[in-house]
């Protein structure tokens with residue numbers, strides 16, 4: 001079986017339809033070439049162009065697409081995001097972000113800054 005092509009977010013971003021480039025979107029870390037499809041899109045090309053070169057997962061789900069739409073999407077897959085830049089785990093669940101807190105700072109002190117700002 002052929003290996004799955006892997007792309008970085010930086011590379012995906014260059015496929016935003018500008019300057020004649022092709023149009024890629026990402027859904028749950030899979031990369032899709034939608035260049036030929038956008039003019040067939042029932043809602044018109046604009047909604048797809050807004051997420052061209054980007055992660056479309058939230059917007060695609062928010063539009064409440066049918067299983068037909070998901071079927072079409074599946075056929076347009078060209079690869080996946082490189083493992084180290086993936087946003088979803090193997091079960092399709094969003095990975096938790098590990099937020100590094102600088103030494104001496106914590107969420108509480110951050111809140112205090114805001115509170116102080118409000119009462120000042």
Ligand code: HEM
Nearest residue numbers: 034042043047048051056059060063065066068069072073
């Ligand atoms: C290749 C990717 C996509 C495919 C194959 C696709 C396919 C479809 C299809 C077949 C429909 C008709 C209704 C249905 O069967 O669900 C539809 C409607 C729609 N799509 Fe997409 N779509 C794609 C991407 C997107 C994206 C990225 C957005 C938003 C950023 C979007 C927004 C919408 C909206 C707003 C509708 C209208 C929903 C309605 O009127 O009920 N679509 N799409």
